[in-house]
Amino acid sequence: QVQLQESGPGLVKPSQTLSLTCTVSGGSISSGGYYWSWIRQHPGKGLEWIGYIYYSGSTYYNPSLKSRVTISVDTSKNQFSLKLSSVTAADTAVYYCAREGVGSSGYRNWGQGTLVTVSS
């Protein structure tokens, strides 16, 4: 059973870079066949898709965030990471990592989510 776990600072100052890591257990990122994704949820709001990375390193980002987002993968540690630069209070959200099978529809595996607050 694949499990995902987010980790990183819960508080980030405005204008700084938000950095989160998702550690995968019970399955290998390098085996392929999955999009490893980041999704966020503003407090009391809906779900916003941020982007994905494939094990090969190919990525796709939401155009609304593209200029500030970088997703990377470390297959040796079975982790993938999110960096979001120049954050503002509008980036305060619960951030989820999730896995979607290529050619399937839907995210079957999610992390528990981590709240990141942007505040000075």
Next chain:
Amino acid sequence: DIQMTQSPSSVSASVGDRVTITCRASQGISSWLAWYQQKPGKAPKLLIYAASSLQSGVPSRFSGSGSGTDFTLTISSLQPEDFATYYCQQANSFPRAFGQGTKVEIK
């Protein structure tokens, strides 16, 4: 980019009621649609994939239908544990997009 629109935004219902939630895509997505249930403080849980396929372990009172641009999630007989927020999501193309959510509340 594809936009997803859900209706209603909230619904009040009683245990045993039949509840229907609709989702419309801004362009055709064939059957590339998923439905999720989310409870407060928890990650979303996949209920339906490929518009009408029930995810393993999900009760059969949940069903999905539709293709193209119009989709429906039905709960045939609402149970106490079903009070939650439900989201649709298109999986036809990137960027992925979610509906704004439908909150199912106790009447």
